[in-house]
Amino acid sequence: MTAPYWEAVIGIECHVELKTVSKMFCGCPNEFGGEPNTKVCPVCLALPGALPVPNAMAIEYMLRAGLAFGATIPPHSKFDRKNYFYPDMPKNYQISQFDMPLTQGGVVRYWLEDGTRGECRLTRIHLEEDTGKSTHASADGRLAGATSSLIDFNRAGVPLMECVGEPDIRSADEAVAFLETLARTFRELGVSDVKMEEGSLRCDANVSIRKRGATELGTKAEIKNMNSFRSVRRAIASEIARQIEVVEGGGRVIQETRGWDEAAGVTHSQRSKEEAHDYRYFPDPDLVPIDVTADVVERVRATLTETPYERYARYVDTLGVDSKRATQLVDDAALAAWFDRAVAASDGKAQAVVAFVLGDLARLANESGTPLAAGKVTPEALAELVALTSSSAINSKAAKQIVETLWSEGGSAKAIVEREGLAQVSDRGAVEAIVDEVLAANPKVVADYKAGKTNVMGFLTGAVMKASRGKANPSLAQELLKEKLAAR
Amino acid sequence: MPTDRIDIRHVARLARLALTDDEIATFGPQLGSLMTHVDALAKLDTENVAATAQVVPSRNVQREDAIRPETILARDVVLQNAPQVQGPYFRVPRIIAEEG
Ligand SMILES: [Zn+2]
Numbered sequence: 001m002t003a004p005y006w007e008a009v010i011g012i013e014c015h016v017e018l019k020t021v022s023k024m025f026c027g028c029p030n031e032f033g034g035e036p037n038t039k040v041c042p043v044c045l046a047l048p049g050a051l052p053v054p055n056a057m058a059i060e061y062m063l064r065a066g067l068a069f070g071a072t073i074p075p076h077s078k079f080d081r082k083n084y085f086y087p088d089m090p091k092n093y094q095i096s097q098f099d100m101p102l103t104q105g106g107v108v109r110y111w112l113e114d115g116t117r118g119e120c121r122l123t124r125i126h127l128e129e130d131t132g133k134s135t136h137a138s139a140d141g142r143l144a145g146a147t148s149s150l151i152d153f154n155r156a157g158v159p160l161m162e163c164v165g166e167p168d169i170r171s172a173d174e175a176v177a178f179l180e181t182l183a184r185t186f187r188e189l190g191v192s193d194v195k196m197e198e199g200s201l202r203c204d205a206n207v208s209i210r211k212r213g214a215t216e217l218g219t220k221a222e223i224k225n226m227n228s229f230r231s232v233r234r235a236i237a238s239e240i241a242r243q244i245e246v247v248e249g250g251g252r253v254i255q256e257t258r259g260w261d262e263a264a265g266v267t268h269s270q271r272s273k274e275e276a277h278d279y280r281y282f283p284d285p286d287l288v289p290i291d292v293t294a295d296v297v298e299r300v301r302a303t304l305t306e307t308p309y310e311r312y313a314r315y316v317d318t319l320g321v322d323s324k325r326a327t328q329l330v331d332d333a334a335l336a337a338w339f340d341r342a343v344a345a346s347d348g349k350a351q352a353v354v355a356f357v358l359g360d361l362a363r364l365a366n367e368s369g370t371p372l373a374a375g376k377v378t379p380e381a382l383a384e385l386v387a388l389t390s391s392s393a394i395n396s397k398a399a400k401q402i403v404e405t406l407w408s409e410g411g412s413a414k415a416i417v418e419r420e421g422l423a424q425v426s427d428r429g430a431v432e433a434i435v436d437e438v439l440a441a442n443p444k445v446v447a448d449y450k451a452g453k454t455n456v457m458g459f460l461t462g463a464v465m466k467a468s469r470g471k472a473n474p475s476l477a478q479e480l481l482k483e484k485l486a487a488r
Numbered sequence: 489m490p491t492d493r494i495d496i497r498h499v500a501r502l503a504r505l506a507l508t509d510d511e512i513a514t515f516g517p518q519l520g521s522l523m524t525h526v527d528a529l530a531k532l533d534t535e536n537v538a539a540t541a542q543v544v545p546s547r548n549v550q551r552e553d554a555i556r557p558e559t560i561l562a563r564d565v566v567l568q569n570a571p572q573v574q575g576p577y578f579r580v581p582r583i584i585a586e587e588g
Contacts (some may be wrong), residue, residue, distance in 0.1 A: 020553045026558025036576040045566065063570050078541045085504055087580040100541075134583055150577035153566075280501055284543030291547045344549035407569040 006247075007212040008240045009220075010121075010175050011167035014182065014203035015160050018061050024129045024159035025052030025095065032198050036152035046090035051286050054079070058159040058170035059290065061141065062127050062193040063300045065161060066103025068185055068307055070121055074299045077102045077290040079127075082279045088132035088151050096162075098281040101126035102290070103296050108165070109309045112173055114486060115316070115323030121166040130158040156230055161191075164271035167217065172236035176229050177203060184308040188333055196228050205236055208253065209243045218243075218253060223267055225259040235260035239267050246339065301403045311336060319343065319350035334373040345383035352386045360403045368407075376410030377403075384413040396449060398422040399469050426473040428480075431464070435480045437488075438463045449485055457481065494519050 021031050026043035042050035063073055080098040132153040135291040163182065169175050183194040183201060194201045203226060208218035213329070223239055226232045239261075243253050258267035306314070308330045315326035329336045342353045349424070357372065361382070365372045385402055388394045394417060403417050417423055425431055436459060439446055445456050457478070464477040496516050499506045507515065565575060573581040 022553050022555050027551075027554065027559050029555050029560075037558065037563050037578070038576075040566055041556075041561055043559075045561070053549060053551045055553050056550040058548065083502075087578075087583055091554055134580075135577075136583070148572075149580050149583045150574055151580060152577060278498075280502070285542070288542050288544055288546045288549050371526070483544075 002211050005212060006209045006240075006244050007214075008170055008236075009167045009208050009217055010169035010171075010176055010236060011206040011220075012163075012165045012169065012178060012203055013063065013206070014163050014165075014179065014201060015130075015184055016163065016182075016194060017199075017200040018058050018159040018161060019190065019192050020055055020057045020061070020159055022055060023157040024055050024058055024127075025157055026050075028157065030158050032200070034154055036154065039154040039183045040156065044090070045153060046092075052095065052284075054287065054290070055159060058127060059292075060103045060300065061189075062125060062161055063157075063184060063292065063297065064189050064304065065163075065191050066106060066125050067297070067301050068189055068304055069106035069108055071103040071106030071122060071125065073103055073292050074100065074101060076424070077292065077293075079284045079290075080281045081283055081284045082128075084279055086131065087149060088134045088153075088156070090132070090153060090156060095130070095284055095287070096128035096281075097126035102292070108178055108181055110174070110177040111309070111312055111322070111323065111327075112177045113327070118169075118174050118177065119314075120168040120174075123164040123166055125161050125163045128160050128162060130160045130445055130460075132156040142198045144319060149385045154241060156468040160463075167208075167367055169237050172233045172240070175236050176233045177184075178232055179203060179229060179232060181309055184330065188308055203231070203232060205239075207236060207239045208242070209240060209247065219252060219255050221255065221267070223260055224257060224270070224443060225261075227262070231260055231262055234262075234265060235267060238265060242267065259440060279300075315350075319348075319354075320349060321354050327353055329354070332371075334371060337381055338373045342379035342386075343380045345380045347383075349383075349386050352390060353382060356382055356386070358405065360400060361407070364403070375407065377406045378410070381406050381413050388413060388417060392473060393417070393424055393425045395474055397465075397469070398424065421471070423471065424473050425468055425471045426476055428476070431468070431476050432473050432480055434467050435477065435484055438467055439481075439484055446485065446488065450488065494523065 005423055018024075018030075020030050022028060023044055028039045028041050031039065043052055066073060077097065077100045079095050081093040083093045084096070086438050087094050101124040103122075103125045105124070107119050108122060109117065109119045111117045119190050132151050133149050133155050134149045136149050163243045165178065169178060179201075186192045187194050190202055196202075205223045205226070206220045207223055208220035210216065210218045221239060221243070223235050226235045237256065246253055259270045286318045312326050314323040315329060316323060321329070329339055339353065339357050342357065343350045345352055349393050361372050361377065365375065368375070385399060385406070388402075389396070389399050397419070401420070401422065402413050402416050405411075405420070406413060409416075442463065444459070445459060447458075449456050460461045460481050461474060463476060464472055464481065468477075494516070495511050496507070496519065499519075500512075567573050567576075567578065570578045
């Protein structure tokens with residue numbers, strides 16, 4: 001929690017592995033895991049003389065990702081070398097993009113659990129290559145006390161997009177909402193699996209605080225090593241609290257990299273930078289420039305469909321679905337598509353459709369392990385059921401039974417109503433006859449009611465429902481009971 | 489003096505080169521004269537020359553996204569020039585700082 005006096009300013013940078021078949025600059029497979037050092041070739045191992053050739057699909061995925069957030073696609077782009085030494089990077093430089101990224105600008109619109117919305121501008125998204133993976137050879141596998149590191153280059157050269165956000169975020173919850181929206185969008189665009197646990201989404205956060213209302217930025221700390229959305233939320237909240245404590249204690253925040261310690265729940269200073277990074281970027285002479293024509297941009301733009309945020313906003317703003325349920329739908333693209341078809345078939349009765357989809361149907365899907373979209377219930381059958389319910393042709397008890405039957409057999413809701421004789425009896429005369437019968441059979445209960453025990457109404461309604469084998473319209477039954485009792 | 493613009497110790501550290509004081513005394517002036525040479529280029533009129541990152545006149549050289557199994561190396565070949573090997577891994581001195 002930020003004390004009211006302080007405001008946190010957060011900028012997120014995240015690396016996302018693209019889901020191409022092959023690596024960025026060579027024909028090695030882009031697959032997670034596997035036997036160490038078995039998915040490598042002269043290019044990704046940086047053997048002398050080997051030359052990189054960019055993967056066309058990775059560039060296409062970048063355009064898709066950028067355009068989904070309204071980014072500008074500059075007509076010219078290029079690759080640069082980012083020079084530094086690290087054992088898991090075989091070339092001693094990383095092929096990246098410096099001043100001419102594939103996409104520039106754009107806005108990520110996101111929403112929080114409670115339905116509040118926000119947006120964060122993107123500075124850019126650029127394309128680069130991933131490094132190998134190192135593990136540390138101490139007894140407990142940790143860096144501290146390790147005498148050597150072990151390198152697996154299977155991941156070296158996997159296409160990586162780096163999304164750089166502007167410092168528009170003000171809380172840990174907003175940071176998570178921003179990342180969740182990125183993840184949902186990239187997953188739906190098919191550009192990445194976005195699995196934090198497998199490292200295909202990795203993020204860093206620049207965190208600073210300032211007096212609320214101030215315009216200049218405070219000194220920022222860069223937080224690393226956040227391996228789940230939960231750790232992002234905890235790490236940022238803990239770092240904000242730490243900085244407030246430092247400043248309120250009369251100290252000042254220093255610019256440094258801090259690693260999140262999941263177990264201890266705090267960030268730790270990692271060796272503060274003695275010297276600023278000096279990556280000496282320069283254009284990679286092994287790679288020719290990339291030109292992206294307006295035709296290509298338009299072709300890619302034409303493939304884009306509704307984004308998760310747009311879908312969420314449509315469900316909430318147009319269909320009146322509550323935020324929590326809208327999120328549940330958006331998080332499952334197949335379910336959302338099924339829901340959309342059912343809403344269309346039911347003439348826009350979204351509230352009733354969502355109640356079935358996330359209620360009985362979700363329960364049945366969960367119990368059986370078969371997703372709704374892969375099951376026997378068609379959106380049209382649900383629309384029929386919704387129509388039957390809203391016209392009072394069946395009561396809610398019958399609706400539940402029909403849902404079960406549709407789930408196990410498929411088919412049409414109307415046909416089930418006819419076959420099983422589930423049509424609700426709303427004929428006044430027919431229900432009246434049953435009510436009379438019930439009242440005649442229960443003189444003591446009637447006497448109790450007349451003596452002021454109005455809670456016996458539940459018993460009497462139940463008796464009418466039972467006598468009608470569940471088919472009487474319950475509200476009509478109650479209405480008639482009240483009328484008849486009052487007349488006695 | 490052009491050498492004023494070069495912190496040769498910094499450049500050496502970035503390149504992971506351990507230079508002796510004698511070497512610094514030798515290489516400093518040499519790098520300085522290289523800088524002087526580059527300065528000559530700055531005098532050229534480049535008003536009508538487009539900025540370029542590549543002298544090769546080609547664009548958009550790309551490959552189809554496909555695996556080329558014939559390029560993948562066998563692991564014993566991969567590891568044959570490693571300074572040290574442990575099991576299926578390259579073994580390197582302990583990594584001490586995070587970069588990238
Ligand atoms: Zn390779």
